[in-house]
Amino acid sequence: MLMSTSLDTHHVVVVLGDGGSTDKLVGLTNEFIIKRGVKRLFVHVISQDGRPKYFERFRNVLQSLIHCSLIIKYEGSTTNDFIRLVKSTHDLSKLVVVLVGEPPTELKDFLKGLGINYISV
């Protein structure tokens, strides 16, 4: 999608569960951008809030990220949507998954099964 084909686009999947702190997500994302010298960030969002309501918890993250290009895309609300998204990712080693709040247990199990590390905030 758009800039996502370029090699220096970093992909992050954010799962917005119940609770959790998006403020921490701001700090974390900024750290990630600076550490890796990210120029383009593609954020895939899984949330039960639906589209575009998920931005309500997410907009403060966006407004603090003015140093790199951002693409935000809603990918669905269920564990299956998440699994479909992860399965379509070619290079799992580069995938960064952030779980905001409490995600369903099966989602964590799925990630563990694939050996994908995730960050919880």
Place this chain on the structure above:
Amino acid sequence: MPDYEVILTSDRTMMSNHHGKEFLGFLATGPAINMPEKVWMWLAAPKLRVDEFGRPKEAPYGLRKVEAKLIDEGFKAAIIDPDYIHKYLNSMKVLMVGHHDFFAYGPPSIGWWVITGKEPVNRLSLMRFMRSEVVRKAKERGVRIIVGGPGAWQWLWELDFWRECGVDLVIEGEVERVIGGVVRKALDGEELPDYIYVGPSDTPSIDEIPVIKGGSVNGLVEIMRGCPRGCKFCSVTLRPLRFIPLDKICEEVKVNLRAGVRSVILHSEDVLLYGADGIRPKPDPLIKLHSVVRGLVKDGNIAWSHVSLSALKYAEENYKLVSNIVNNYIRVGKQTFIGVEVGIETGSPRLAKIIMPAKAAPYPVEAWPDVVEDAFRIMHENYIVPAATLILGLPGEEPDDVVKTAELLDRLKPYRSIIVPMFFVPLGALKHKDWFRKHNINKEHIEVMLRTFHHTVYWAEEIMEKFYLKEPYLAPIRLGLKLFIQYAKWRINKLKPEIEALIKA
């Protein structure tokens, strides 16, 4: 009838030339005061001239850039006046709506909103347009809706409305490099992301910035992008500084002349930094720019969009550059003055140090009030009429900072200018309707607002009579504004005892 697939447009407050007087556009950032909204809208944003296909002779510059980029990349795209979009319901596949202040969350709109408690007309007009039958019908037919421009972020705060309108994508930033790809995907029915912010690394180079294909509102022509002052949280300053070459500027002036727009607004965050060495203006590029533009527009007016007060003082004191340009290239023929927006923001060096440490450069930030006064004097002597902004309620502001601003206003009394106070309003504050009155306004703020009111009213009458609206065809506008000023004076006088009590409290 052309079969445009991509239609670019906006609501009436954007699609207007404000009677050829850019400053009148500011009226659209407030609610209608003491008159019906229709009359207010006519004062602020009259309809544009269009051709037989609904294509306006002048259109917002940002939309013109996107239109040009899409045409260059082979798309069937055009800017269409909002009243004529229905003609394209059969051919349109993508509807692009641009705005710099979609929901009146930007300054000064949000300030007027919290002060008056009434929604500004720009917000009402945009929402009316997005809810119009033609937009609804377009959506029903599967047209993809893309909204963008400097005010695009505001959609993040209007999520119910976003869903109601069926907006597919919100896009923000300098989009030249990416917009073709986005529109291609929209036309091909591919999935779009919800939000794109084009960051500094994807900013277009000079070669990627196209020349506009049709007239821009009041002849606005961009002369540079970026800003070297490095204020915190400002995305403009993160982008590389790019000077638009003179030949491109000339081409755009010629496009405007062909469209019948005989004036020029040279646009930049700081016009006097065109071709500059960092934050120090250089005479050669500026003189060349003005001489070439004057050579093209002959008897038309030349205006500047923004200048910084420090660059203006530096240019005059070191090279007599301001007077040189004004006397030789601006105040020639029928033109008697030049209008420009400037930012004072605060009269407090302490606060300036925190929010805009490089605003006074190359002068020390401690000298900010002196820089402001010197620049105002230079402008007064050279028939430059500034519309200046002040920001009240900034985070970290203390009462003494506001007192310093009030003192600076006293020093500016002798200089012809309009000064507009704006309130820094954190988003979300609008949920609390009494936010302004109960929590954030103090007696120092009232004092500053009163002083700006008296200053502006005093000078506005002279500016209208002698400079800004003196043409006979503008007599009805002049009359409307005079009535408005009389009403505002009467209202303030009536409120005087209450205000005095508040200040004493």
